[in-house]
Structures are given as C-alpha cells and as structure tokens.
Amino acid sequence: MSQTFRELLKTIGSGVHTGKDLSRSEAAEATRQMLLKEATPAQIGAFLIAHRIKRPSPEELAGMLDIYDELGPRLDINHLPFEKPVVIFGNPYDGRTRTVSVSPITTLMLVASGVPVVLHGGDIMPTKYGLPLVTLWQGLGIDFTQKNFTKAQEFLEKTGLTFIYLPTHFPLAYDLVPYRDQIGKRPPIATMELMWLPCTGNIHPISGYVHPPTEERFLKTFAMKGISYFTSIKGLEGSCDLACSRTAIIGFGQGGESPFFERFLLDPRDYGFSPTDVHLESTEQAIALMQELIQGQDNELKDAAILNGGFYLWRCGVCDDLKAGFEQAEVMLKEGKLAEKLKEMASL
Template sequence: MSNIFRELLKKIGSGVHTGENLTRQESEVATEAILRQEATPAQIGAFLIAHRIKRPTPEELAGILDAYDRLGPKIDVANLPFEKPVTVIGTPYDGRSRTVPVTPITTLILATAGVPVVMHGGDRMPTKYGIPLVEIWQKLGVDFTSLSFPQVRQLLKKTGLGFIYLPKHFPQAHDLVPYRDQIGKRPPFATAELIWSPCEGKVHLVAGFVHPPTEERFQETLPMRGINYYTTVKGLEGSCDLACSRTAIIGLGQPTDPPRFERLLLNPRDYDFSSKDVPLESTDQAIEQMRSVLQAQPCELMDAAIFNGGFYLWRCGVCEDLKTGFALAEAMLVQGKVAEKLKEISTLSSEELAVN
C-alpha cells in the first residue's frame, strides 16, 4: 500500500506546474491508507502538508468523506422516533480560544423543541488547543467521553442529543492528532470534518467556516454526497455560532426539486440584540456564563443564546419566522425547559453508564 500511496502523493505534491488533483476514488484510497496508517509516517506527514498547500477540491473532499463513511461510526437515523431530521453540527475540532461558545445551549434548545442533534469531536488538539465541546459538556454534567457507541445512539434516541467522541468511537481519526501537531497546520481532513456526518440517512448538516472559498467547496461537495439540506455559517472562530458583533453570513441549502442555494445576511441589531461577542477569559468563566443562561439569570451571553437558538429553531422548521424563533428560544430558557433538558440528558447518560 505504501507504494500505491507514494504515487498518489507524487500526484498532489509535484507543484503548480506538474501536480494534479486526485479523483474522488483516489482521494478515498489515500484517506483510507492514512486512517489505517498503511502509509508510512513520512508519507502521511508529506501528504497532509502537500494537500494543505494545494487545497482540496470538492471531489477530493468527497473522497475523504467516503473513507470516513467506510471506517467511521454511523448512526442509522431512519430508526429514530423524531419528526424532524437529525441536525449534525460541524465545528472545528481544535476548539475555541477567543470567544465563549454558545453551541451547547443552542443544541439543548433544539433538543428541547424536538429537533435531534448529533455533534462530533475530540479532546484539546492542535493547532489552537482551544476548549472543545466535549469538555464543556463534561463541566455541564454530561460525560460523552465514557459512553460507548451503542450508548450514544441510545441517548440520542431517548433525549435527542448525541456526541461522537473520536478517541472512543473513531480512533483511526483520533490517531492523526500527532500529525496535526507536527505539521503545525490544519490538514484538509480538518475541512472535511466540518461537513462529515456520522449518520446514515437524511440529515440537516450545519457547518461553520472562516474563509469564503471553504464554503464554496462545501456547496459543491455536499450535493455530491447526497446532502442538499444544509446550513453554512461564517461563525465565531469557524464555528456554527452566529456572531453578535457583525452581520451573520449564512448559506441555506434547500432540498427542493431541483435543490437550490440561498444567501441570508442576518444582522442581530435588526432584532435589538447586543452587538458584542463575549470574550473567552477562562473555561470556568465560560461555564459560569452558560449556567447563568440556563438559569435565566442576566448575563452577557444571554443575547447570543437567544439569537442563535431562535435562528436555528427557524432553520430547523420549528418556527415559521425568525421573530417567533427568538421569542420561543427566550421562553424556553426563562421557563426552565432547557435546563430541564440538560438535567434529563445528564441523568440518562449516568444511567447508561451505570447499566454497563
């Protein structure tokens, strides 16, 4: 396999004049060789940095995701008892370091409203070593790191919330973390992970991005993969969190016949929300802000929580318009329903661990 891989490496690493893009099938073969570590460490490192410099094509991203499908965990969403499609949240695995994330609260709001959500990621990792989602969930009382894959699937079925934890559920992907550190840059796999769905069946995929060319690749890659219901967000630090400090640039992939793409520019000031994002000072500060929101206590993060929660309630089909979504998100927080959902998830996750 290392000899086959060498030819694929030569193809993408030969420079501007003689280098070539991989086909979707070649990209899948290369990715599988990397995930299985059938290529040598030198080859893997060279491939990741060469591919980073070249930039992946939509066909290559589709091939990477084909390999992820072949080797990674898959939840069959067709057998889940939900009226709404599962929303898969794709955020950078290297976490947050500048702004307090609101993603966990958004997912709790959605789950409370009957929209199932699946997240995925690992521990702190390069290049940013920011706060990962799984660590936030632990401090909120839900330890996804200890759940087996069947337990995650069961928790999703019971509560509408699940988390694929790479070290436990997809160790081949987790084993690439040292390479990320050694090359000092996010490899193309980090881009593919934003639009990876660890689910089998129709989903609503949400992906954060920073640079417009990344979103353009998403628009081509996702339909190749049969995903036409998706949302792209130029979010805080590449996450799916809408910023309060600027107009949100959002892409709406609509599963119509034929599928279409629409652009939405959403200014929080048009709806009287704060124009400030909450800076991240420490993990404890972030958790304190989230707990204040869940307890409906006045805090800096409240506007961001309502703004994001209301938008996603509308986007996921719970509400007919944005204003109704914002009002519903606020009502669920004030009435304690979101806090109750967190308590339910924490209790059931602990029960799942106790059984096994």
C-alpha cells in the same frame, strides 16, 4: 512503505506547475491508507502538508468523506421517535480561543423542541488547542467521553442528542491528530470534518467556516455526496455560532425536487441584540455563564444565546419566522426549559 501511496503523494506534491488534484477514488484510497496506517508516518505527514499547500478540491473532499463513511461509526437514525431531521453540527475540532461558545445552549433549545442533534469532535486538539465542545458538556454534567458507541446510540434515542467522540468511537481518525501538531497547520482533513455526517437518512448538516472558498467547497462536495439540504455559517472562529458583532453570512441549501442555494444575511442589530461577542477568559468562565443562563439568570451571554437559539429554532422548522424564534428562545431560558432537559439528560 506503500508504493501506491507514494504515487498519490507525488501527484499532489509536485508543485504549482506539475502537481495535480486527485480523483475522488484516488483521494479515497489515500485516506484509507492513512487511516489504516498502510502509509508510513513520513508519507502521511508529507501528504497532509502537501495537501494543505495545494488546497483540497471538492472531488478529493468527497473521496475522503467516502472512506470516513466506510470506516467510521454510523448512527442508526431510521427509527428515532422524532419527526424533524437530525441536525449534524460541523464545528472545528480544535475549539475556541477568543469567544465564548453558545453551542450547548443552542443544542439544548433544539433538543427540548423536538429537534435531534448529533455532535462530533475530540479533546483539546492542535493546531489551535482551543476549548472543545466535549469539555463544555462535561462542565454541564454530560460526559460524552464515557460512552461507548452502543451507549451513544441509546442516548440519542432516549434524549435526542449524542456526541461522536473520536478517541473512543473513531480511533482510526483520532490517530491522525498528532500530525496536526507536527506539521503545524490544519490539514485538509480539518475541512472535511466540517462536512462529515456519521449517519444517513433524514438529516440537516450545518457546517461552520471562516474563509469564503471553504463554503464553495461545501456546496460542491455536498452535491457530489447527494446532499441538497444543508446550512453553511460564517461563524465565530469558524464554528456554527452566529456573531453578535457583525452581520451573519448564512447559506441555505434548499432540497426538494429542484434544489437551489440561497444566501441569507442576518444583522443582529436589526433585532436589538448587543453588538459585542463575549470574550473567552477561561473554561470555568464559559461554563459558569452557560450554567447561569440555563438556570434562568441573565448575564452578558444572553443576547448570543437568544440570537443563535432563535435563528436555529426558525431554520430547523420549530418556529414560523425569526421573530417567533427569538421570542421562543427567550421564553425557554426564562421558564427553565433548558434546565429541565439538562436534568433529564444527566439522570441518564
């Protein structure tokens, strides 16, 4: 048993009146001992549920990210043949259960337009056990679970896209997954993962969330990590997907010499989009809908694909305004640009 970890656990687990937040360095040490299994299983489970009840502070999240940066995989993006910042999508690892994701289509639009994208996550995961991104990509013919880290780096350099797959690329983090099921709640690690950046340099983090306090933690944690340019999305099921059924609440962290945060509201109805989100019935249904769109066929997922693709084409600097983004997204679907890009990737 780690006596050091025991003291850190006592700090956060002492209740409302005497419990305290950890410092950034203390949170980093606690995360290190959990990843390296220096803490016992009993200590790790107790820490994760106590931290969940207390709620993580930005300082603690920054400390956790520090250790993920130290012990986790780090992509080299300094010599990529792309001018645009590398987009890093932070979606919940436990997937989707209610709505069909358009994330792969959005990603293909960005990559086909010269915007490199990094994704990260794992397999079907507690506590939601939803449909994960890696499964959707497998259904489209790209199996990221079969690539070692060197191949993942090479795939990014050749195609502009890669996926950090936890079981293979970061097994230390993946070993904490069973605790999510055993404690029955998402631990604070699940919040930290939405901000995890497996590379540094010219990057554009995009983080999805459900509850407004999570976005507040994003702002403060990113500031502590020296990140001033980012996007936050109150998305479908906490993902980075904009909803068709409601006004999107979006945050722009604007970098530069004088960084600032800007709120942006996007009502899909103002641009003629259908006010409904496509219900998820099965993995096969989701993959079939995406495949049809990629091949230029219309279906009920089209509005969500154009809404999301157009927004991100604008936000990532491909198009000058939202209207142009939506127009380009529709043209890319119609002219088979995504099918061409997917075919190129599959050949590699």
